[in-house]
Amino acid sequence: MEYSRLLLLVGLMSSVPARPADFWCHRQARKNLERSIEGLSDDLVTCVGADTLPSPVQLPCVQLHATEWANTTLHHKRAEVLGALRLLLDGVQGARTRSRSSCQTSLLGRLERHITNYVAIVGGVHIRSVTTAPPGGAVQNCSSVSSTGSVLKQYGNLLRGKLERLAVDLRDLVCRAERGRRTAREGAADGGNHRANAGTDECYHDNMTHTRRDALWKDNNNKKDKHKLLTLKVKTRHS
Incomplete structure (x- = not known):
């Protein structure tokens, strides 16, 4: 169990974009993540018996x-x-735990990690809304299948359809917020530099003030010494 969790964590770290904003703001980042499932279809062909799932997987409706x-x-x-x-994730997890084929288990595990990546990305987006979600949830169940190929096909349709349209709709909102955060960070950095420079200037001013004061004190002492010397000379001359 711990080993499987470690594999899941590694999969998430290697596949999810460095910043979630990259996924929503850049089409290429989404294509790169989507492209990582292409090998699953190829491996499905070479894995004997992997297309027949040990338990049906419920498919969501993805027609747009x-x-x-x-x-x-x-x-x-x-x-x-x-x-x-x-919904897809639950079905794939259930099929993986029931699978007796090491090849199929590995393939379903990769698909599970890939779907988990998207759940983390989409679930991490916060949208302020005055309305609540409709009763019963927003997802609609279309059919259940026992074919891995059918699951992959429906999953790909979801990514290229509703998920891509969601990304387009969220792009301005997410990217504007990201620009605002970046501007705030840069402003904070500039403010820190300004305070540091101000502190340096203050120290320089204090040092200059001490230097001038020392110079005035020495000059004043020199004047006193000269006055004493002149007074001494006058007294000596009169005596």
């Missing part, structure tokens, strides 16, 4: 209706995509 999507809130869109991902 443009008009309906356009009239849906961002909060509901995110809930719909996240619910579809979690």
Whole structure:
């Protein structure tokens, strides 16, 4: 169990973009993450018997209706995509634990880690909304299948369809917030440098003040010494 958790953690670290904002702000980052599942279809062909799942997997409905999507809130869109991902994840996890084929178990484990990556990314987006999610959740179940190939196909349709449209809809919101955070960090850094420079200037001013004071004190003492010497000479002359 601990070993499998370690593998899951390594998979997450190596696949998820360095910053979640990169996923939402850059199409190439999303394509790179999506491309990492291409090898699963190839391995499915070479893994004998891997296409037959030990238990059915419930598939979410991923068909996208443009008009309906356009009239849906961002909060509901995110809930719909996240619910579809979690439904797939639950089904794949259940099939993996029941599988008796090492080849199929490995393949389903890779798919599980890949879906978990997306759950972390989509679940990490915070959208302020005055409305609540509709009763019963946003995800719709379409059918259950016992074919790994069918699961991969539906998963790919979800990534290229609703998830990509969600990314397009969230891009301005997420990227604007990221720019604001970056500007704030740069402002804080500039403020720190300004305070450091101000402290240096203050120390320099204090040092100059002490230097001038010492110079005035020495000059004043020199004047006193000269006055004493002149007085002594006058007294000597009169005596």
